[in-house]
Amino acid sequence: MAVPPVCSPPASFNPLIWSRSEFNLVKDPLAMSQEPCLRRRVLVPFTRILTNKAIEANEGKPLPLYQKALCGLTAGAIGASVGSPADLALIRMQADATLPAAQRRNYKNAFHALYRILADEGVLALWKGAGPTIVRAMGLNMGMLASYDQSVEFFKDNLGFGEAATVLGASMVSGFFASACSLPFDYVKTQIQKMQPDAEGKFPHSGSLDCAMKTLKAGGPLKFYTGFPVYCVRIAPHVMMTWIFLNQIQKVEKSYGL
Numbered sequence: 001m002a003v004p005p006v007c008s009p010p011a012s013f014n015p016l017i018w019s020r021s022e023f024n025l026v027k028d029p030l031a032m033s034q035e036p037c038l039r040r041r042v043l044v045p046f047t048r049i050l051t052n053k054a055i056e057a058n059e060g061k062p063l064p065l066y067q068k069a070l071c072g073l074t075a076g077a078i079g080a081s082v083g084s085p086a087d088l089a090l091i092r093m094q095a096d097a098t099l100p101a102a103q104r105r106n107y108k109n110a111f112h113a114l115y116r117i118l119a120d121e122g123v124l125a126l127w128k129g130a131g132p133t134i135v136r137a138m139g140l141n142m143g144m145l146a147s148y149d150q151s152v153e154f155f156k157d158n159l160g161f162g163e164a165a166t167v168l169g170a171s172m173v174s175g176f177f178a179s180a181c182s183l184p185f186d187y188v189k190t191q192i193q194k195m196q197p198d199a200e201g202k203f204p205h206s207g208s209l210d211c212a213m214k215t216l217k218a219g220g221p222l223k224f225y226t227g228f229p230v231y232c233v234r235i236a237p238h239v240m241m242t243w244i245f246l247n248q249i250q251k252v253e254k255s256y257g258l
Helices: 036-043 045-057 067-098 110-121 124-126 130-158 163-193 208-219 221-224 228-257
Strands: none
Touching: 036 067, 036 228, 067 110, 067 124, 067 130, 067 163, 130 163, 130 208, 130 221, 163 208, 163 228, 208 221
């Protein structure tokens, strides 16, 4: 028996926990635009734009996992390209205190660090290590966004969790996968950005791939996960709180008809 179209989402509609099967009953374009894998993209504007375009090309149908992952990867690449200079300044400032006094750059603040990098090393130096920075952001976005969408569907459809338990459980899964997918690239990125030339002026790594291969040869695959518990404690709570607060913000928006 065909389900008649509706003019708007039902009163119980919550874009964070609605299942695919329930969502497929709604034919109104406004409701379709609030499909779970789209509404949460307010977190990352680039991803929201990409997923909207993707779902339009998919004739309004929910995106499969691989398309969610591709949108996350692309958005991560764009965002990291813009933010790479600031990330480089952060890494340089953090590493400066660990260097011998003669090798310290003595940055006063982030703006001074960016100015010194620009003046001493040139414009392109602001994107030193941008390759691994971009790849790391792609991995983090993919792990964070795609795993959250799939977890929401699993907890709601398969386990019958309520809203609070669904959001909390999916946030925890998202935090873990964001950490697991990004740490290897973060490890390489950090090694590249903070390396110093030796007495002969040679750097220990010629690039990201060289760093990755030397790391793999020296310690095996698990070397890339050095410090994973600490890294997870750093990343996972941030990811969890992002999703939890986003859920509350969306409730407020809904109460005002936004």
